[in-house]
Amino acid sequence: MVAQLSQSTLLAWYAESKRDLPWRHTTDGWQILLSEILLQQTQVSRGIGYWLKLVERFPTPQSMAEAEVDEVLFLWQGAGYYSRARRLHALARQVCLPSSEGGYDGVLPTTSAHLLQLPGIGPYTAAAVASIAYGEPVACVDGNIRRVMARQAKSANPSVKEVEQWANRNLFHSDAGDWNQALMELGATVCTPKQPKCDGCPIAPSCSGQLDATAYPEPKKIKRKRLDLMCELRYDSSGLPFLVQRGEDGILAGLWGPHMEEELDVESLIFIGEVKHVLSHRDIFVQVWLGICRQGMDPSTVAVSALDRKILALGDRQGYRS
Ligand code: SF4
Structure with a gap:
């Protein structure tokens, strides 16, 4: 019989062990959004340099909206998946439109529902920005959280809905931003795809799949x-x-x-x-x-x-x- 997932143990572990990443020193929604869009397809170690350059040149949505998309692409060189840069520029321009024209008067919306309306923002990014920057009690679902969920629940191939239900059930409502980041940090640094460090895992007592952790979730076959x-x-x-x-x-x-x-x-x-x-x-x-x-x-x-x-x-x- 496994224990219930302990929110307090995971949050204490996160407070103690989280990596010192530059976007964790800001509560500015725009700057957190930049980090989330970069990290969608760029490794954290490489993403740091790009984030610092972007934040310096484009500290606000206005500064990006006033620039040409070529300048955003220029700073994005080497980060890959350039459609992200183009959509980010389109997002900045939409945010800076007057509300009478469907924009947000230059202020990034603060709820996941509104963020989701912007170009390039999917459910994960909307939930991440709304919870981390604005404290909205909304659960994130990404690859790291799916892996943690699959192992905790010993589920070989959980559907998106099952992962969402698990994430919602376990959400720590009073600090959803730290909670989401704690789960993702655990997936990125402890509950890793190939060599999970179950001995040092703060939520091992509630984990059903730890004896055969790498069997969960089943690897997806990617057709190249x-x-x-x-x-x-x-x-x-x-x-x-x-x-x-x-x-x-x-x-x-x-x-x-x-x-x-x-x-x-x-x-x-x-x-x-x-x-x-x-x-x-x-x-x-x-x-x-x-x-x-x-x-x-x-x-x-x-x-x-x-x-x-x-x-x-x-x-x-x-x-x-x-
Ligand atoms: S005990 Fe192991 S498999 Fe389970 S969540 Fe922790 S690291 Fe992952």
Whole structure:
């Protein structure tokens, strides 16, 4: 017979053991929102540097709304999943619209229901910001909490609804922000996917699945997709590459890079190699072909993705310098 999950033990553990992360020193909703959007798909260790840069340049929704989206993308370079940066910029602009036009007069809404109406905000982010910044008693559900729940309840494949019900049932209403963060921190640092540290876990007494923890939840089978592209990497006589800004759609939307398509006419170009780039669900293979152009541009002045940087590095290794 396992014990009931002890809220006080988990909260005491969190107070004692939480990592010292810069966004944990602010109660500003906008700055917490920036951290949550960054951490959706960027590791904490890498996210810190991006968060510090973003908060310095865009301390308020107004400061981002007044900037061009290119500047947000420029600061986002290397963090990946650039649609987040574009949606964040759209969010800032919507927040800064007058309320008569569907905006919030420059003030980030404080409830999860209103946050959910903004571009790029899903149920997790809305609950995280509303609970952490504004104390709304609303439970978060993310991958870390799902894993903790699956192990505590010894449930191999819990549905979203089951995880939500568990999170709501166990929510510590008087301090939902710390409670949500405590559960997520436990999932990130103790109840980890491959090597959970059950010996030091503050909620081990209530855990049904600890003897076979890594069996819960069942690993999801991710189908990887392959994308083959061709790229023409053209340089001018001073060694600067020809770059284009990509359109509004696709994984590299709004970013700058050499011209890439699924099919290109490469008759007058020289093949110099292949670049592989791995995303969470997709492997991208780019054949790179070398050519010349009249006028290139300095890639350090625009937002360039990690994939494009690899392509430019291949050109550098061929003796071209950008
Ligand atoms: S006892 Fe182990 S499996 Fe259970 S919640 Fe703690 S770390 Fe996770």
